[in-house]
Amino acid sequence: MDAAPPPLHSPTSATSARLRLAAQPEHGRQPRAIDGAWWPRSYDLAAELPALLAELPPDCGEITSVTVSSALWPAGPARILVADRPVRLCRTTHASQDPPTICLLAPGCGRLDLLVVPPDASETDARRLMDSVT
Template identity: 50%
Template structure:
């Protein structure tokens, strides 16, 4: 069963920080600071802010300990996004986005929504300023 969620026009934009485009691999492809742990609200906002070059997101891997609810799939912007749940401390703060059209995978560092701006903003800036070429886990 898919859950249909469409962001309302009055909803705020996703707090997303992406480094400049590079063809070199990175450890993470950006940072995301959601406003809550409600994936049904936060994920559509995030997907709506992603660069077109990343392609249509068809799957998302999330840590089930990080989010209040994570159904098996949900409808976002009129297409189905499959949600894959993981558990354990490894990857707890990483959201893995999978896209079709041969565009692969993108990993976002998830900044906990409870962090205050004074702590979260430096993390977001550090990810955006990170040099390309860092080793990335195998795909």
């Protein structure tokens, strides 16, 4: 019998992230194309990123850099403070990024590539996309 996928992290406030990370083997993190899925509430990266980073488990390390598609995320600051730490925001100029992803970098721990569920997705579509990464 297959184990049920891990539950979607329940939002605790209007700014909480909606995040699901793919299960990892007991012997440590393995390379994969997509490490999880994130369903932000808006396209305002500076407003959404703090909640996302707060939801990550400690073994993901301290995220110092985030790379996103400039086609998906409007222009914004090059750095933001998250929990009193600077996080560098980099934007790629690829014409399209399908599926849309966000790359989180943590020195000494590696990277996480998350599928970005569009903020305006229906609950059904968002669940389907988030379930696809487990």
